[in-house]
Amino acid sequence: MSRMTMSEAIVAAIADAMTADPSVYLMGQDIGVFGGPMQSTKGLWDSFGAQGRVIDAPISEAAMVGTAVGAAMAGSRPIVDLMFAEFLALTMTPLGLEGSAVAFRTRGEVTVPLVVRAKCGVGPHRGHAESCVGMLLAFPGLKVAMPTTPQDAYSLTRAAIRDDNPVVLLEHMSLLHGARAEVDRTLDVRLGAADIRRPGRDLTIAASGLMVQRAVRAAKDLAADGVEAEVVDLRSLAPLDTALVRASAERTGALLVAEESWPGSGPAAALCAALLGDGDRLGFPVRLLQPPPTPVPFAASLESAFVPSVADIADAARALHAPVKGTVTA
Amino acid sequence: MSRMTMSEAIVAAIADAMTADPSVYLMGQDIGVFGGPMQSTKGLWDSFGAQGRVIDAPISEAAMVGTAVGAAMAGSRPIVDLMFAEFLALTMTPLGLEGSAVAFRTRGEVTVPLVVRAKCGVGPHRGHAESCVGMLLAFPGLKVAMPTTPQDAYSLTRAAIRDDNPVVLLEHMSLLHGARAEVDRTLDVRLGAADIRRPGRDLTIAASGLMVQRAVRAAKDLAADGVEAEVVDLRSLAPLDTALVRASAERTGALLVAEESWPGSGPAAALCAALLGDGDRLGFPVRLLQPPPTPVPFAASLESAFVPSVADIADAARALHAPVKGTVTA
Amino acid sequence: MTTTTTTITETGLWQAMVEARAFDQAMCRHNGHWHEARGEEAVFVGAFAELGPDDVVAPHFRGACAVALQRGSSPATLAAGVFGTDASSSGGHWRGDICPAPGPRSVGMFSGSLGTSVAYATGAALHLSRTSPGAVAVCGFGDGTANSGIVAESLNLAAMLGLPVVYVCQDNQYATSLPSAVALAGERVSDRARALGIPATDVDGNDVLAVRDAIGEAVARARAGAGPSFVHALTYRMGGHYMNDPETYRSPEEVAAWAERDPIARLQDQLVARGELTADDATAQVRAADERMEAIVAAAKGASDAALVRATSPYAEDLRSAS
Amino acid sequence: MTTTTTTITETGLWQAMVEARAFDQAMCRHNGHWHEARGEEAVFVGAFAELGPDDVVAPHFRGACAVALQRGSSPATLAAGVFGTDASSSGGHWRGDICPAPGPRSVGMFSGSLGTSVAYATGAALHLSRTSPGAVAVCGFGDGTANSGIVAESLNLAAMLGLPVVYVCQDNQYATSLPSAVALAGERVSDRARALGIPATDVDGNDVLAVRDAIGEAVARARAGAGPSFVHALTYRMGGHYMNDPETYRSPEEVAAWAERDPIARLQDQLVARGELTADDATAQVRAADERMEAIVAAAKGASDAALVRATSPYAEDLRSAS
Numbered sequence A, B: 001m002s003r004m005t006m007s008e009a010i011v012a013a014i015a016d017a018m019t020a021d022p023s024v025y026l027m028g029q030d031i032g033v034f035g036g037p038m039q040s041t042k043g044l045w046d047s048f049g050a051q052g053r054v055i056d057a058p059i060s061e062a063a064m065v066g067t068a069v070g071a072a073m074a075g076s077r078p079i080v081d082l083m084f085a086e087f088l089a090l091t092m093t094p095l096g097l098e099g100s101a102v103a104f105r106t107r108g109e110v111t112v113p114l115v116v117r118a119k120c121g122v123g124p125h126r127g128h129a130e131s132c133v134g135m136l137l138a139f140p141g142l143k144v145a146m147p148t149t150p151q152d153a154y155s156l157t158r159a160a161i162r163d164d165n166p167v168v169l170l171e172h173m174s175l176l177h178g179a180r181a182e183v184d185r186t187l188d189v190r191l192g193a194a195d196i197r198r199p200g201r202d203l204t205i206a207a208s209g210l211m212v213q214r215a216v217r218a219a220k221d222l223a224a225d226g227v228e229a230e231v232v233d234l235r236s237l238a239p240l241d242t243a244l245v246r247a248s249a250e251r252t253g254a255l256l257v258a259e260e261s262w263p264g265s266g267p268a269a270a271l272c273a274a275l276l277g278d279g280d281r282l283g284f285p286v287r288l289l290q291p292p293p294t295p296v297p298f299a300a301s302l303e304s305a306f307v308p309s310v311a312d313i314a315d316a317a318r319a320l321h322a323p324v325k326g327t328v329t330a
Numbered sequence C, D: 001m002t003t004t005t006t007t008i009t010e011t012g013l014w015q016a017m018v019e020a021r022a023f024d025q026a027m028c029r030h031n032g033h034w035h036e037a038r039g040e041e042a043v044f045v046g047a048f049a050e051l052g053p054d055d056v057v058a059p060h061f062r063g064a065c066a067v068a069l070q071r072g073s074s075p076a077t078l079a080a081g082v083f084g085t086d087a088s089s090s091g092g093h094w095r096g097d098i099c100p101a102p103g104p105r106s107v108g109m110f111s112g113s114l115g116t117s118v119a120y121a122t123g124a125a126l127h128l129s130r131t132s133p134g135a136v137a138v139c140g141f142g143d144g145t146a147n148s149g150i151v152a153e154s155l156n157l158a159a160m161l162g163l164p165v166v167y168v169c170q171d172n173q174y175a176t177s178l179p180s181a182v183a184l185a186g187e188r189v190s191d192r193a194r195a196l197g198i199p200a201t202d203v204d205g206n207d208v209l210a211v212r213d214a215i216g217e218a219v220a221r222a223r224a225g226a227g228p229s230f231v232h233a234l235t236y237r238m239g240g241h242y243m244n245d246p247e248t249y250r251s252p253e254e255v256a257a258w259a260e261r262d263p264i265a266r267l268q269d270q271l272v273a274r275g276e277l278t279a280d281d282a283t284a285q286v287r288a289a290d291e292r293m294e295a296i297v298a299a300a301k302g303a304s305d306a307a308l309v310r311a312t313s314p315y316a317e318d319l320r321s322a323s
């Protein structure tokens, strides 16, 4: 056990995987002697650079991911550090349309074990906030994970590297260099499993990334009012753990989804579709709290108004909790 | 008035726009003397080729769309014939991330009036079925229209060309060369407005593209059993006309969404999010009928099992209609 | 350095071209969605003939089935893949025409979108360079495909990393209707590789021996660790882009002129002149190949797809546990 | 042919560089997110100096504010755009550092993703060729950006269509930490343009007069309808990639050697030698520019963003009706 930030935990998981498995290599821009954008590969150059396993790439994201798909088919387990998630938009043909389809097309005989790392989210790095997660969810076969704790950062990174499918690891810039916490390197986390970050009985708040942290804070505020919110960290945005969210909301009686991604597409919409689409009526009301359907504005004040705040989450939770439980309001 | 197929109606709308407005030009692969893939630009080369307004492009989709974004900012109203929707995945940075954000970033002072045509859908052309519509819905500012009748094909194409925002026109390959119908060249259709294709009182079936045609056929089958289904043609997938769908479903008491696109992202999920997300309980049950979350399989038998059939729609409608109206089943 | 290279005789090259054309022409008769490769055999047969099982191939889609044949795939399985029927190796999940035998040593198109396979081959070469020194990846792509951005990116990356990959531009002078003389700006597409410091050759793509020699040099360079090479092979698409192509964009005279330069007839004439083949034997072999492929493709066309099972998850683990 | 070209004196070029650096250095002092352009002024000042209002500019992000200054934007508005405060022209919606003055004649980056602006400039040139014969688009991009696929695609398209566009590679020898000598495979990046039949020149990017002349020729060619050109300007990024760049990837000696070749000092020495400027006057002008920009940028930094209004629709019609 040792204490790490999320960023350190991701690097540790990569280092451990590279030590254990020579088929793992890393490609990205400025990941060599520079140590990775925002220190995303700190120390890896010293350990693995001489082996040619930490490859500095030129600005050519489609080829970075495309070569990784080819290398993965041939037998490697590449990790591409794509720097920012908005660059994923340059890679959707090799990553989404094709790489994610190979296992299906070959009925599992040929696989593309590939991890793509991408930083996203509002926060310290002005700009590059877009996660483009809705775009990722549009391609079947692609897994998308988004850790919010150092432990999950370690365990999900390891699970992603071991997975035989392409996995995008979304790394939230407001969380990466947050508080250190103990990381147990033996702990497994399955891709596709959400987690209850805080138990509660009065309503469920489902969230991912930074919104989990804000939901937990909001839950503390709510607790002061006697409202006990259960916070579900989605962790895996594809596949989504609808079962856990549904079970929680059925128990608490209400579901608030707090998301930093755009409405209309992304985990919130996918969750609604999964909850609603079987023709049964939901036993609980659902409220989505998301930014407006616009690009992320630049100004600090606009950016912070754009993304749900702790207060926004707490207010929405109160409003959702207020009606007598079980009443149909429509 | 004259009788046209959908494909002819789209070409007519483009020809009319090019005649009326010299800032409109067309770029695409094989759109010159070849007449366009699947005759998508039939006759335009003869009328406008000599003016340099029908430009045969090399295989470079990102630059086709990228140059169109630049030309549009500078004052043109370009139309890009991208051939197949799966190639949209090559263009998401200039089209989705950037072109669609310019109006927002400049608060409407600079716009990108750009139309991207893309064929999609299961059907005669084996392969190239993917619409990638979920990916399109992930980018705020991008409009997406999908006509299902020659009249809408004409009117929506015209509206798309006149619109100051980037618009993707999804052209379903199973409908493009279908039956001819009268087209009134003076009729306006607003982007963003769904349409009731068939009125009914017992349940609502919302659909787009080929699924509209199948829903209408299913509605005829249902009528034989005394069930009157209302069929809503979404027509505009972004923005979605949630208000019309909601009003229809509130009136009929149930909503079946039949879609050819993948679950988890796309118009069905967006609709669920819009219907569900305000914290009120829905007054009607919702059932989604969609392909499984996989790529489109190749074999004819697998492909037809993949996409909802007329019988699938009718069966789902019957099951949804069966419970006593208004009962909460969960 | 691996020694997986097999040596194929000139008669063997001729036979491979004959077999390729027999399969191709049978498909033209039976499959309305086929992309005819007649006339281009010297490029893809010459380019992939000398590779071993450890080498990675990523052929251009036009001719991809011929490359699979050359590497030992059964024509019946390939044909089933093209039609998407029971006997197909993908269980009907994939278009067997454009990437007929996907595997760790055969990477290709996985949608209908051109260009990416050049990156896949480059990535496979990166894998080979790390794990199997001496092995090489050979990648074919059309003149039209050469313009897509990912090709430029991949070539730069390969040059920068010194990867063991050979790029073969199968220039049949058209991308559907657009002539490569128009679409490929500049004098020679091979200059794009030269600009990146990649050794490049321009060969007569209707001369299988010239293609084989050019590729051989390039492959040897790659095997020796001297990085990527580029071969531009000028050929001609004797048929339409697809079946029923109206071909309004070129003249019958042009087509006729290139028919005179048929790569199979050309090598056959040389072999006959040198006494390595008799005209009668050649005719008999061609007929035998045609009859064999006709029977195989016709049977494949009539085969059932009733027993195909539809996968409902795209994930590797689900697909494995289901099978 | 339009005659919008203005002629700027050599002293004017020097002043433009001084002004550019003054703004840049003030930003370095006040904005932790700034990308310093010190040392590269000769490229972007020289490349965009002679253009008229009908011409389209698409500068590289590093130096983009200087180009906007040159074209008449107010430094106070630009600074507000960089900080995203009330006085910004985008109302805080956009990062004013990388595309400071978007408009029909200034197209640039609209996310943080490099490469696309080369396509936008090419498309603007297509528009100009159809509507304003004689007008030209000039496009700057870094050595790192030159490797992205959309750049290759755009150059090919421009060459094929003979568009009036000038591509300027602002080669400051690094893409963040990756040296262009490593990342740009091949001898000279300009050979990539030559391979496409695009006339190309390599110039000393620390010599503003050489840059201006090379661009001038290229622009004249474009105005005359003779198609695109490419100018490779070799320069050096004297500062870090961004503020607080540890610069572990290069040596202080290298940085010091290039500091000797400062483009402003270089032209200043020439002007002083020729008697067109006195050393005292130069010092005074530099100080005045520095003081002016320091005041403007410091004021902008302290300005409020309280009155910004958040747009909640991305659609042009909604944004118009809202304003």
Ligand SMILES: Cc1ncc(C[n+]2csc(CCOP(=O)(O)OP(=O)(O)O)c2C)c(N)n1
Pocket (backbone or CB within 6 Å): B029, B059, B061, B083, B087, C062, C112, C113, C114, C115, C141, C142, C143, C144, C145, C146, C148, C172, C174, C175, C176, C237, C241
């Ligand atoms: C990215 C992409 N753009 C366009 C197409 C449509 N398309 C299919 S084949 C073809 C022509 C390809 O030309 P080339 O690469 O020269 O190969 P050839 O058909 O001549 O063998 C085109 C444009 C495609 N499949 N993929």
Ligand SMILES: Cc1ncc(C[n+]2csc(CCOP(=O)(O)OP(=O)(O)O)c2C)c(N)n1
Pocket (backbone or CB within 6 Å): A029, A059, A061, A083, A087, D062, D112, D113, D114, D115, D141, D142, D143, D144, D145, D146, D148, D172, D174, D175, D176, D237, D241
């Ligand atoms: C498509 C893309 N990939 C990566 C980045 C991250 N990035 C920002 S600046 C930069 C270096 C760019 O190098 P160059 O084009 O030479 O410009 P310079 O910074 O040297 O001025 C990189 C890699 C980006 N913004 N866009």
Ligand SMILES: [Mg+2]
Pocket (backbone or CB within 6 Å): C142, C143, C144, C170, C171, C172, C173, C174, C175, C176
């Ligand atoms: Mg070709």
Ligand SMILES: [Mg+2]
Pocket (backbone or CB within 6 Å): D142, D143, D144, D170, D171, D172, D173, D174, D175, D176
């Ligand atoms: Mg640089």
